[in-house]
Amino acid sequence: MNWIYEPWPWFVSGPLIALVMFLLLLVGKQFGMSSNLRTACSALGAGKAADFFKFDWKAERWNLMVVLGAVIGGFVASNYMSNHTVEINPETAQQLANEYQITSAGESYMPPEIFATAALSDPFIIAILLIGGLLVGFGARYAGGCTSGHAISGLSNLQLPSLIAVIGFFIGGLVMIHLIYPLLF
Amino acid sequence: MRYSVYLIIGVFFGIVMYKSEAASWFRIYEMFQFGSFHMYGIIGSALVLGVLAVQVIKHKQIKPLDGGEMKLKPKNKGVVRYLFGGIIFGLGWALTGACPGPMYVLAGAGYVSILIVIFGAIAGTFLYGLVKNKLRH
Numbered sequence: 542m543n544w545i546y547e548p549w550p551w552f553v554s555g556p557l558i559a560l561v562m563f564l565l566l567l568v569g570k571q572f573g574m575s576s577n578l579r580t581a582c583s584a585l586g587a588g589k590a591a592d593f594f595k596f597d598w599k600a601e602r603w604n605l606m607v608v609l610g611a612v613i614g615g616f617v618a619s620n621y622m623s624n625h626t627v628e629i630n631p632e633t634a635q636q637l638a639n640e641y642q643i644t645s646a647g648e649s650y651m652p653p654e655i656f657a658t659a660a661l662s663d664p665f666i667i668a669i670l671l672i673g674g675l676l677v678g679f680g681a682r683y684a685g686g687c688t689s690g691h692a693i694s695g696l697s698n699l700q701l702p703s704l705i706a707v708i709g710f711f712i713g714g715l716v717m718i719h720l721i722y723p724l725l726f
Numbered sequence: 727m728r729y730s731v732y733l734i735i736g737v738f739f740g741i742v743m744y745k746s747e748a749a750s751w752f753r754i755y756e757m758f759q760f761g762s763f764h765m766y767g768i769i770g771s772a773l774v775l776g777v778l779a780v781q782v783i784k785h786k787q788i789k790p791l792d793g794g795e796m797k798l799k800p801k802n803k804g805v806v807r808y809l810f811g812g813i814i815f816g817l818g819w820a821l822t823g824a825c826p827g828p829m830y831v832l833a834g835a836g837y838v839s840i841l842i843v844i845f846g847a848i849a850g851t852f853l854y855g856l857v858k859n860k861l862r863h
Binding site: 548549550551552553554555556557558559560561562563564565566567568569570571574575577578579581582585587590591593594602603604606607608609610611612613614615616617618619620622623627629630632633636637646650651652655656657658660661666667669670671672673674675676677678679680681682683684685687688689691692693694695696697698699700701702703705706707708709710711712713714715716717718719721722 | 729731732733734735736737738739740741742743744745746747748749750751752753754755756757758759761762763764765766767768769770771772773774775776777779780783788790791792794796797798800801802803804805807808809810811812813814815816817818819820821822823824825826827829830831832833834835836837838839840842843844845846847848849850851852853854855856858861
């Protein structure tokens with residue numbers, strides 16, 4: 542039963558993600574994990590502030606159910622199916638330790654330097670998490686989708702706009718990791 | 727379709743995200759450092775099967791279980807919104823190591839800090855709604 546605890550390799554994980562997309566199509570929906578943020582805004586009353594949130598959000602409650610499911614899935618996987626370590630490329634791990642004093646690669650699922658609850662006593666960490674979230678939310682709606690909506694759903698449907706968006710994702714990601722991280726950390 | 731169906735699909739998705747390590751900050755960092763094939767393999771293999779599945783759906787004219795049309799509408803044409811929206815998204819993705827799906831998975835896994843990221847993402851979505859009409863699309 543080791544396969545439950547060990548990380549699932551890419552050639553298992555990728556096809557299972559395609560299966561999620563297929564299942565959602567089969568029940569008449571589209572795979573995309575950021576439109577629920579708009580639904581959440583609308584449900585919280587944002588329709589009073591902008592027309593973008595004036596829509597029948599109750600018809601989109603299904604995507605809040607997928608979100609709830611993802612939360613439960615995360616709970617189940619982390620508590621009953623994991624040894625909580627992520628083995629990355631040793632050179633990348635070494636580089637993280639040398640340049641950013643992040644020494645937890647191979648020992649934890651997330652770096653405690655950033656994601657331990659104790660790290661929240663540092664206002665800088667709170668700012669990083671908050672600004673990162675803002676960029677993700679703003680960018681996903683501006684681009685009309687995120688990794689799942691464009692990189693999986695859109696590209697699977699051979700959509701040029703999704704290819705442009707995915708190129709954008711990587712430009713942004715590479716700029717952040719290679720140019721901005723050295724200034725921040 | 728019953729809400730329990732969406733819930734079950736969500737649970738399955740959450741487990742896959744966690745077990746594939748696509749929800750791990752380390753894997754996202756490593757991907758942008760080109761340190762491993764892992765993330766590229768996940769996205770690439772999902773895509774190969776995804777393209778095949780969509781082609782089969784279109785050629786066999788498969789319908790959703792409760793009728794209607796498959797949600798495979800072409801995206802609106804354009805460049806600016808996809809490129810700039812994409813870049814903004816990518817900056818945030820790499821800064822937090824989390825895209826929207828994994829955020830919820832990590833919340834379930836008990837990372838309190840990710841709630842700040844989720845709050846930021848909702849606020850960012852709200853901000854977009856406010857300035858949408860002033861942006862080029």
